[in-house]
Each structure stands twice: as C-alpha cells, then as structure tokens.
Amino acid sequence: MIRVLLVDDQPLIRAGLRMLCDAEEDLSVIGEADNGRDAVALAGRLAPDVIVMDLRMPGMDGITATGRILAERPAARILVLTTFGDDDHLYPALTAGACGFLLKDAPPSELLDGIRRAAAGDSPFSQQVLRRLVRRAVDARVEEPRPAAGLTTREREVLDLVAEGLSNIEIAERLHIGVTTVKTHVTSLMTKTDSPNRVRLALYARGVA
Known part of the structure; x- marks a missing residue:
C-alpha cells in the first residue's frame, strides 16, 4: 500500500485527489495539509511514501516546505502537482528536491501513475514539462x-x-x-x-x- 499525504490550500482539490486515490486498491491517503508548515509537521509524524505538493499556498509555500521536509527526511518522495508549469516554479521545485512535476490539468490516470512511479523511485514529469526541460x-x-x-x-x-x-x-x-x-x-x-x-x-x- 502506498501511503499518500496531500498538500493543497484548496479544499475541493484535496477532496478530489482523496476520492481519486481512495478508489485505488494500492493507494491510501493518510493525511492532508492546506499549507507548507503543516505539511512539514505531518510529513515528520506520518512518514508518507509520497507527498503530493502544491506550490502556491499561504504562509509557507510548497517549495520551502519541500526543502524542509527533505532536510529532515532525505528519502521522502515529493511529487509537485501545480497549475503553474513555468520556469519560475519548475526549477526552484526541482532545486528543492522534488522528484517529479505534474500539472493539475493532467488526466487522472497520469496523476495516479505519477504517484506510483514516485513511490517506486522514478521521476514522473508531465510530457510538456519534460520536453521543455530538454x-x-x-x-x-x-x-x-x-x-x-x-x-x-x-x-x-x-x-x-x-x-x-x-x-x-x-x-x-x-x-x-x-x-x-x-x-x-x-x-x-x-x-x-x-x-x-x-x-x-x-x-x-x-x-x-
């Protein structure tokens, strides 16, 4: 079972992601956070296999949270899920240590596959993001x-x-x-x-x- 922590400041987004994950036999949502500070605390307490991380949130943003989580738990797998695929968000997230970067307009199947790949040690990227990097x-x-x-x-x-x-x-x-x-x-x-x-x-x- 892949244990997932959801981090997003929008309740509807978190609810949709939880429903999507809970419908899968191999995924289990073990916690939710609506800001980076709570994400850091929950990551330390719950030790999730994959953290699905939004970037723009009030208080501590997702990039800062990613860096702090990985400073405490270097093996954590943090998968960015964001509306913003521009370089100003992509490169800081990768520098902070995110293992993958998906856009919120991705098909549900791509997100589910991304979570599984992240848990398996892979680096999932939306194809348009990967092509732009290259x-x-x-x-x-x-x-x-x-x-x-x-x-x-x-x-x-x-x-x-x-x-x-x-x-x-x-x-x-x-x-x-x-x-x-x-x-x-x-x-x-x-x-x-x-x-x-x-x-x-x-x-x-x-x-x-």
Whole structure:
C-alpha cells in the first residue's frame, strides 16, 4: 500500500485527489495539509511514501516546505502537482528536491501513475514539462557526455522513449516487455550514462540523438 499525504490550500482539490486515490486498491491517503508548515509537521509524524505538493499556498509555500521536509527526511518522495508549469516554479521545485512535476490539468490516470512511479523511485514529469526541460537544455547548448559504450540495442530503444517523456508503463507497452524489465534497463542506462535522474537521462538521449 502506498501511503499518500496531500498538500493543497484548496479544499475541493484535496477532496478530489482523496476520492481519486481512495478508489485505488494500492493507494491510501493518510493525511492532508492546506499549507507548507503543516505539511512539514505531518510529513515528520506520518512518514508518507509520497507527498503530493502544491506550490502556491499561504504562509509557507510548497517549495520551502519541500526543502524542509527533505532536510529532515532525505528519502521522502515529493511529487509537485501545480497549475503553474513555468520556469519560475519548475526549477526552484526541482532545486528543492522534488522528484517529479505534474500539472493539475493532467488526466487522472497520469496523476495516479505519477504517484506510483514516485513511490517506486522514478521521476514522473508531465510530457510538456519534460520536453521543455530538454528543449531549454539543448537551446542553452548544455554539454552532454559522449555516447556511452556498451549500450545494447534494447537499451538504446528504451533511451529513445525516455527522451520522448514516456513512463515506464508506456515504454513497456510500446516495446512489449515487462515494466520490471524497463526499470532494469533505465537503471542500467543511468549507470552507464552517469545520469542521476530521469530528466538528466532524457537530456543525455537528446544530446546523442
């Protein structure tokens, strides 16, 4: 069971997220907070598997809360869910340590998948956000490492799909292989390309394409 903490200052948003999560057999909402300060306290007391974090809230905002939670619990998985996908919100959230970034207009299935991926150690991003990260890095001519030696044909296929912003489940469906196999390939690719996270792996893929 994945234990979820919801953090959003809008009661209707929290109610909708709770209903969405509670309808799933593997998700359980263990707490709610309407501001960053309470989120920090609840995260310490409840030790949730995934914290779904809004960014703009009264008092302590989500970025500050993310940094404080991770300072106390470095292994916490914080998934940003926000209306604001601009760079002024995206990059500070990632710098604070958020493991993923989804927009509130995402389909419910994408949010549920994002929570599961975050709990599994993955880094879920809305496709438009991931593409913008990659495009910005390419436009800024970020220096990418040279192609890693020893990538298998299957690893190169997985790498190309990571660059498109596909989730592990979507990659598994596209290549007709198991999700566990995809996770193994992604882990191997991160090691071979010296990529600390999925975003960096996508940037690497775009650099060698």
